[in-house]
Amino acid sequence: MESLTRLLPRTPQDVQKNLRAALTGAFERLDLVTREELEVQEQVLTRTRARLEEMERRVAELETKLK
Secondary structure, eight states, X not given: OHHHHHHSOSSHHHHHXXXXXXXXXXXXXXXXXXXHHHHHHHHHHHHHHHHHHHHXXXXXXXXXXXX
């Protein structure tokens, strides 16, 4: 029983410290991005989609002219 009590955290601060360390380690192993990085990539994707739609329209127009 004594060995078990040595393994258990002794104070709420110990619990918090251990939990914080465990969560920090878990988050570091995940491939996460910040909200800002996500928003930037959403803007890039929106612009890319708009360019693709314009290019598709132009290709269709050129194909029509060739017929």
